Amino acid sequence: MSGLERNRALRLAPGCRLNTTGGPEDLLLIPEGALRLKGPARTIVELCDGERTLAEIVVELQRHYPSAQPARIETEALALLARLRDRGVLEYA
Amino acid sequence: MKYTPRALIAEITHRCPLHCVYCSNPLKMQRRADELSTGDWVSVFQQAGEMGVLQLHLTGGEPLSRSDLTELVHAGREAQLYLNLITSGVGLDERRLDELIGAGLDHIQLSFQDNEEAPANEFAGTRSHALKLRIAQMIRQRRIAFTVNMVVHRRNLDRLKEMIAFAEQTGAQRLEIANVQYYGWALRNRESLLPTRQQLEHSIEVVEAARERLNGKLRIDFVLPDYYAKYPKPCMNGWGHQQMLIDPAGHVLPCHAAMVIPGLDFPSARERPLRWIWEDSPVFNRFRDESWMPEPCRSCDRRTRDFGGCRCQAFLLAGDAAATDPVCTLAPTHTVIEEALQRVNGRAEREWVYRIDPS
Numbered sequence: 344m345s346g347l348e349r350n351r352a353l354r355l356a357p358g359c360r361l362n363t364t365g366g367p368e369d370l371l372l373i374p375e376g377a378l379r380l381k382g383p384a385r386t387i388v389e390l391c392d393g394e395r396t397l398a399e400i401v402v403e404l405q406r407h408y409p410s411a412q413p414a415r416i417e418t419e420a421l422a423l424l425a426r427l428r429d430r431g432v433l434e435y436a
Numbered sequence: 437m438k439y440t441p442r443a444l445i446a447e448i449t450h451r452c453p454l455h456c457v458y459c460s461n462p463l464k465m466q467r468r469a470d471e472l473s474t475g476d477w478v479s480v481f482q483q484a485g486e487m488g489v490l491q492l493h494l495t496g497g498e499p500l501s502r503s504d505l506t507e508l509v510h511a512g513r514e515a516q517l518y519l520n521l522i523t524s525g526v527g528l529d530e531r532r533l534d535e536l537i538g539a540g541l542d543h544i545q546l547s548f549q550d551n552e553e554a555p556a557n558e559f560a561g562t563r564s565h566a567l568k569l570r571i572a573q574m575i576r577q578r579r580i581a582f583t584v585n586m587v588v589h590r591r592n593l594d595r596l597k598e599m600i601a602f603a604e605q606t607g608a609q610r611l612e613i614a615n616v617q618y619y620g621w622a623l624r625n626r627e628s629l630l631p632t633r634q635q636l637e638h639s640i641e642v643v644e645a646a647r648e649r650l651n652g653k654l655r656i657d658f659v660l661p662d663y664y665a666k667y668p669k670p671c672m673n674g675w676g677h678q679q680m681l682i683d684p685a686g687h688v689l690p691c692h693a694a695m696v697i698p699g700l701d702f703p704s705a706r707e708r709p710l711r712w713i714w715e716d717s718p719v720f721n722r723f724r725d726e727s728w729m730p731e732p733c734r735s736c737d738r739r740t741r742d743f744g745g746c747r748c749q750a751f752l753l754a755g756d757a758a759a760t761d762p763v764c765t766l767a768p769t770h771t772v773i774e775e776a777l778q779r780v781n782g783r784a785e786r787e788w789v790y791r792i793d794p795s
């Protein structure tokens with residue numbers, strides 16, 4: 344799972360994008376349908392802009408959520424990113 | 437309203453240069469002269485976006501047969517929809533592909549009839565295979581999600597391994613292998629198309645091995661033929677629950693085959709707002725809840741999962757759209773399936789009936 348390379352950047356794969364209708368749910372549209380993004384997932388995906396490295400994303404999240412445990416943020420964010428990458432939703436830039 | 441439509445399947449034309457023997461289009465196709473105009477479709481897409489639809493599937497017939505396809509893609513994106521094009525590729529060239537992507541196309545599903553040229557052309561009733569290969573290459577060179585669709589049946593299922601290897605060569609990210617579903621033209625050709633039990637079991641093993649080998653490279657979705665299943669498929673995820681289909685002439689249907697059911701009056705997107713059709717039309721409410729269900733569905737625990745199966749199949753095979761889907765092993769009419777399977781699992785080949793092109 345943690346096969347992610349922290350000094351590289353991720354971006355959304357072709358055909359995957361965040362829903363822009365501003366409805367009540369945060370959705371990631373993909374070829375097969377839609378994934379519901381829970382909690383901070385949307386923020387995490389948005390940070391994958393193809394520029395920031397994963398290490399930078401983690402630091403940014405830790406700054407963004409100062410009341411949460413930094414180690415936990417790191418584990419959870421990387422786990423989500425690994426899952427999305429395995430699913431072909433995110434790719435290395 | 438308890439149900440939000442999530443996907444709109446827009447059959448923008450029934451015209452198609454191919455003549456596939458398993459085409460799911462209705463036997464009675466809509467003519468070109470009756471097709472919705474560009475403006476009609478644009479209005480439909482806007483309404484769909486406002487109602488919460490997320491995905492727009494442009495299909496046909498062959499959607500490329502419409503010269504306004506790029507405009508339609510653009511209008512769909514303006515309406516905040518995710519744009520999926522389901523195509524045979526015939527009619528695509530570099531320029532048109534770039535225009536479509538520029539207009540906001542998100543995903544292309546390119547269909548192949550086989551990995552080998554001769555059978556592919558036989559099933560499609562046209563020589564299109566070589567052209568499709570060039571088109572796959574064009575798609576792969578661009579940044580767009582790319583799925584290869586392959587329809588499998590008795591006459592090609594033994595080559596599944598080669599077909600998967602072929603899909604790998606096309607450079608697609610995803611492969612959808614779908615067994616033919618028996619509506620429309622496919623039902624006419626059912627006895628020639630239904631795989632044998634042995635073929636089916638073998639194909640499941642082939643797909644499992646391929647999934648392991650291609651993990652992280654090519655994702656494989658595999659749709660089994662429901663004739664061999666114990667319980668029916670949750671058709672459209674429930675009648676009027678998540679999806680709607682609009683045919684070339686603007687009829688709004690809960691599923692692509694619903695036209696076969698007699699006594700239903702399909703509202704037109706030309707005459708009625710889409711929201712009214714979805715929420716209030718008799719057709720969309722006809723099988724929406726559970727009140728129509730007969731036994732054994734009515735007291736079956738699976739009813740919230742499969743909704744009693746497909747209404748169109750119930751009509752086509754049992755003569756009653758409000759019957760339990762005959763595919764279900766608990767259905768009183770299940771013998772019709774057993775009989776078909778018996779015939780298929782021990783007899784010789786038959787002639788095809790090719791799909792015709794509407795005028």
Ligand code: SF4
Pocket residue numbers: 452453454455456458459460461496497498524791
């Ligand atoms: S004839 Fe073949 S390509 Fe044309 S609409 Fe039917 S299945 Fe699709």
Ligand code: SF4
Pocket residue numbers: 667668732733734736737738739740742743744745760761764765766767
């Ligand atoms: S009896 Fe009806 S609800 Fe139960 S499995 Fe069969 S089709 Fe589904």
